[in-house]
Amino acid sequence: MPLVRTERLTKSFGALVAVNAVTLEVEEGSLHSVIGPNGAGKTTFFNLLTGQQAPTSGRIIFDGRDIAGTPPHRIAHLGIARSFQRTSIFPTLSILDNVWLATFARQESWRGLAWRRADRYPELTRRALEVLGEVGLGEKASLLAREISHGEQRQLELAIALAAAPRLLLLDEPGAGLSPDETQKMVALVRKLKGRYTIILIEHKIDVVMTMSDRISVMHFGSVIAEGNPVEIQRHPEVRRAYLGGVVAP
């Protein structure tokens, strides 16, 4: 049974149909990539899944429930977490606090919300440090988020999403703006997450996508024009024409 399924999910802005009747299924525990040229509607598709934007029509079935149009903070509590394409962190807070806030949000009860000192939640702090260690920021926990390099901020971006212990993890170009070296580190990191989380990945680096994904959906002008495993996608004539071959529709 798929963990998440969209049914003819559509989002239009006036005359522009950014996401056009996208039907897609993601199996529990799999890594499903969404590729496509810039402006194909991939990020808008993520925004619909996480509630940042409400769909114009269509359904999003997550774990048997229709969650289309649910506000973002509720969707987070259902267990969907995302990383952003453009780094979205809390710059003047410490790196530990950045991640700690994600662990606290997912607590069953918010006991002591306005009274207990934030550093008196040993279990959450331990979990936050563990996630930071996993992405390679363990040593820098006490620095402010704005003090670290862009590459490290991308790692932090990922750590914030992981700290929520999500059932569905949406990664929006985790490698955006990274140097070749940093990209390799990021790819290794995402590879380690595979199997432990159900992941939907948006990525431009096609070789990365081909080697890592269980399934790939190709978006073009808002629609899914092809879906399959990496081998099928590489052979797909329309995909080659629209994306891999670099020939853009007139």
Next chain:
Amino acid sequence: MTASVKAWLAILAAVVLLPVFVRHAIATEIWIFAIFGLGLNLLMGYTGLLSFGQATFFGSAAYVAGYLLKFYGINVFLALGLGIVVGAVSAAAVGYLCVQRSGLYFIMLTFALNQMFYFTAYQWTTVTGGEDGMPGIPRPSVLGLDIHRPLAYYAAVALLFLFSLWIMKRIVESPLGKILQAIRENELRAEALGYDVPRMKLAAFVVGGAFSGLAGVLYAMLFGIVPLESIGFVFSGNVVFATLIGGSGSLYGPVIGSFVFIWLSESVSSMWARWPLLLGVAFVIVVLFFRGGVVEAWARFWAWRAAHRAPTVAGADAPR
């Protein structure tokens, strides 16, 4: 000794020494205004919500508690408790409307609603006294202790201030404090993490309103009158001003700001009628060079001194 312990010692020293050097009424007003500033700072400094309507809560509490003190002779604790409740409830109502919008529209809403409360107080002369204010607010004794003597009232207010500061310290160091800062830094991400942003902002309003309410009642009992200005937008602006000068977003900023603002306005104003000019200059300096107010200037001074001292010490040692 940690920075926090040092700050508390400095504040305790100030509480003890202030009435020696400054007129008691002014010294009392400084701590009252500091409580008012603590409430605003949670909104402005920690949550990033510039409220230009804090006098709404301050004034409403002062009028309600003042009225009941004057005509029904309620006791001090009830008056203070009521003030806190009125401050919190009016802040909940105003905040509920304001958090629906952000940026400039948010600021204008806080301001517009403040004006609404102001003109209500202005028109409703039978209760509020309109332009003349509501005079004759008594200062009942506390558990048999007479607080009519200025120093006695000063002590009572100073204790309440210290208590308020401790409460605020707990709040800003709690998860809520962190969440509010996260909202200030990046609302979108805070929401994506699972925080109901409007509700958290509302919480900041209610807490800020409760502090304003407490300050309002203490103010009414200090001067024995609720002046119309106490609910006016100039008063709202003053507390923003004072908090910015002291350092918004730092726990002790509004305390320092209140000291600077009240002391300047009460002492310099008697010597020089154009004293707001001085405030204006201070404000410009803060905005241009020390966005973190006196607190930041102080930290930068010590950092600068440490940097310039190290070589001199080494140089002095060298010849020997």
